[in-house]
Structures are given as structure tokens and as C-alpha cells.
Amino acid sequence: MRKLLVVAVFIFFGIQHSDAQVIQGTTSMNSSGDLRFGAKASLMLTDLVGKDLVDNTPAAGFQLGAAMEMPIMDEIYFAPELLFSLQGAAGGVDNVRLFYMNLPLMGKYYITDQIAAEFGPQIGILISDNFDRVFVNTNTIDVGIGFGGGYAINDEIYLQARFNYGFIKVIENVRAYNASFQVGAIYYF
Numbered sequence: 001m002r003k004l005l006v007v008a009v010f011i012f013f014g015i016q017h018s019d020a021q022v023i024q025g026t027t028s029m030n031s032s033g034d035l036r037f038g039a040k041a042s043l044m045l046t047d048l049v050g051k052d053l054v055d056n057t058p059a060a061g062f063q064l065g066a067a068m069e070m071p072i073m074d075e076i077y078f079a080p081e082l083l084f085s086l087q088g089a090a091g092g093v094d095n096v097r098l099f100y101m102n103l104p105l106m107g108k109y110y111i112t113d114q115i116a117a118e119f120g121p122q123i124g125i126l127i128s129d130n131f132d133r134v135f136v137n138t139n140t141i142d143v144g145i146g147f148g149g150g151y152a153i154n155d156e157i158y159l160q161a162r163f164n165y166g167f168i169k170v171i172e173n174v175r176a177y178n179a180s181f182q183v184g185a186i187y188y189f
Contacts, residue, residue: 042062065083081103100127102122104120121143163181
């Protein structure tokens with residue numbers, strides 16, 4: 001698990017040192033068409049959803065991390081992020097708190113110079129949780145899909161809304177999957 005996290009970090013930040021050709025002529029707010037890096041912060045409404053759950057409600061969470069935007073062609077960008085996320089659910093027997101390192105691998109399409117649609121997979125690695133290990137075993141990997149959009153206020157500030165849904169059970173032998181809605185911003189350097 002730690003090897004996967006280290007590889008993801010090197011891939012994410014190693015791209016800045018590559019000698020890849022930069023594509024020019026984009027029509028988005030990033031008018032130079034260059035590779036961009038930024039910091040991201042989001043507030044989240046998270047929940048565990050599935051047939052085996054009773055009496056749980058959404059819980060507040062957050063994300064902090066890094067974002068990148070790399071032009072592919074014209075209005076299409078590859079936009080991965082590396083995020084520390086607090087997720088979980090409230091209510092029921094206990095409040096569930098799950099701490100993930102998430103790697104969304106989003107594609108971004110600028111519909112106009114300022115409005116973009118986003119879609120792509122997300123890989124999450126569970127760092128910690130608040131379960132008692134005697135009774136509950138959690139899966140350390142989460143894989144899901146995300147979709148949403150954003151609005152570029154200017155070259156530096158990008159507002160974003162996204163929904164993510166996981167496909168791997170959070171708790172072994174229980175049909176409970178991560179789901180979250182997030183609203184946040186990216187500040188590009």
C-alpha cells in the first residue's frame with residue numbers, strides 16, 4: 001500500500017520535470033497552454049451508501065492537497081489531484097471517520113473559456129479510520145468515479161463542484177460504499 005502511494009506521488013509531481021512538448025493555443029483561461037500546478041481545498045458532504053446500512057446520515061468532511069492541469073489538445077486537459085480527505089458518515093451506532101489519500105485522475109473539458117466539465121476515476125488509499133479492529137475490517141483501497149464541473153474566475157482561481165462514488169466495499173462483508181459531494185477551489189501558481 002505504501003509503495004502504491006509513493007509511486008502515485010512520484011508520478012504526480014514527476015511530470016513537472018519531464019521534457020514533454022507543451023501544446024499551445026488553448027482557449028481556456030490558461031491561455032498559455034502550459035502545465036500548471038496548484039493547491040486545492042474543498043468542503044465535503046460524505047456518506048456510506050449501500051443495502052446493508054441502516055440509520056446513517058451524511059457527515060461533513062474536507063479535502064486538502066495539490067492539483068495539476070496539463071493540456072492534451074485545445075479545450076481538453078488531464079487534471080490529476082493528490083488529496084488528503086476526511087470522509088465517512090454520521091448517525092447509526094457510531095460516527096464513521098475515514099482518512100484517505102485520494103488520487104482523482106480527471107479529464108477536464110472547457111466548454112467555454114471559463115466553464116469546464118470534469119470526469120474520471122479516483123483511487124483512494126485508506127490511511128486511518130475510527131473502527132475497532134476486533135469487530136470491523138476495512139478495505140485499504142477505494143476505487144470510484146467522479147464527475148462535476150468548474151468555473152475559472154481568472155488564471156489563478158478555479159471554483160469546483162464534484163460528486164464521487166466508490167465501487168469497492170469500505171467494510172469487508174458489508175455492502176457500504178463511499179459517496180461524496182464536494183465544493184472547493186484550486187489556486188494555480
